[in-house]
Amino acid sequence: MKGGSLLILFVIFFAAARAQFTYGFKGGLNSSAESVGSSDYSTSERIGFNGGVFAAHPVAGAFAARAELFYSAEGTREKYKPTGATGEIKRGFLRLPLLVQYRIGSGIYVETGPQVGLLLSSKEDFDGVVMNIKQYYSAANLGWCFGAGARLDELLKGSGVNVRYAPGLTRLNKEAIAGKSLTSSVWSVGLFYTLGDR
Numbered sequence: 130m131k132g133g134s135l136l137i138l139f140v141i142f143f144a145a146a147r148a149q150f151t152y153g154f155k156g157g158l159n160s161s162a163e164s165v166g167s168s169d170y171s172t173s174e175r176i177g178f179n180g181g182v183f184a185a186h187p188v189a190g191a192f193a194a195r196a197e198l199f200y201s202a203e204g205t206r207e208k209y210k211p212t213g214a215t216g217e218i219k220r221g222f223l224r225l226p227l228l229v230q231y232r233i234g235s236g237i238y239v240e241t242g243p244q245v246g247l248l249l250s251s252k253e254d255f256d257g258v259v260m261n262i263k264q265y266y267s268a269a270n271l272g273w274c275f276g277a278g279a280r281l282d283e284l285l286k287g288s289g290v291n292v293r294y295a296p297g298l299t300r301l302n303k304e305a306i307a308g309k310s311l312t313s314s315v316w317s318v319g320l321f322y323t324l325g326d327r
Contacts, residue, residue, distance in 0.1 A: 150187065153287065156180035157319015161203035163218065163301065166309035169210050175217060177202030179224070179317055191232040195240065199224050200249075203315055216255030220266075223247040226274050226295075236280030236289070244272040244295055265303055272297045272313075278321075287323040292316075 159177040181199020188194050204218040228242035248270070251263040276293030295317070300310035 150185070151323050152182065152184040153321055153323040154181070155183055155197065155199060155291070155319055155321040157291070157317055159201060159203055159315050159317045161205060161313060161315040163205035163207075163311055163313045165311055171208045171210060173206045175204045175206050175219075177204065179319065181224075183321065185230070185323075188229075193230045193232065193238075195226075195228045195230055197224070197226050197228070201246075201315070201317075203313065205313075214255055216253055218262075219250075219252045219254065220248065221250040223249055228274060228276075236282065238278055240274065240276045240278070240293075242274055244274050246270045246272060266301050267299070267303055270297060270301055270313075271299045272315075280323075285322075289321050289323065290319070291321060292318045 179201040183197040185195040204220045226244040228240045230240040278291035280289045297313040302311040
């Protein structure tokens with residue numbers, strides 16, 4: 130997406146935040162990995178970080194809706210078996226999940242929903258050689274989120290912790306790699322701070 134489209138997303142998000150009951154900030158760590166689906170490659174997890182903003186409001190009963198906008202550092206560690214070359218793929222995404230939450234009680238909730246990812250950067254570092262490879266990957270991708278969290282108001286009013294798993298639904302690469310599609314998955318854990326509780 131072009132810069133103007135991203136600006137529109139920000140405006141819509143913050144306009145929604147003002148109209149809802151709660152909004153706030155979030156941040157945490159990622160454990161991401163990518164799968165090529167080819168026996169020529171082996172991959173393992175890469176640790177990154179995420180941080181951004183969210184807005185939420187109750188829908189009906191124990192259900193609530195939540196939208197987020199955050200930066201996510203992802204990628205994978207990779208080995209090309211035929212040559213033994215090892216390296217790391219580093220990607221930066223702007224993530225926009227649209228979630229439905231169900232409050233179980235005592236501040237605990239579960240959540241699920243789709244997630245759009247806009248690719249901001251993509252680099253590979255193999256044996257110390259760094260290359261920009263963004264042009265070989267799709268500008269946007271789609272995933273799905275499954276998560277759970279809990280409010281920690283007893284420690285600090287408005288604070289909470291969240292854990293989430295987000296597998297990719299669409300491939301990352303524009304063209305096949307070893308005849309295969311490249312897919313991703315991300316585990317994340319983090320803290321959030323809610324403003325505007327009523």
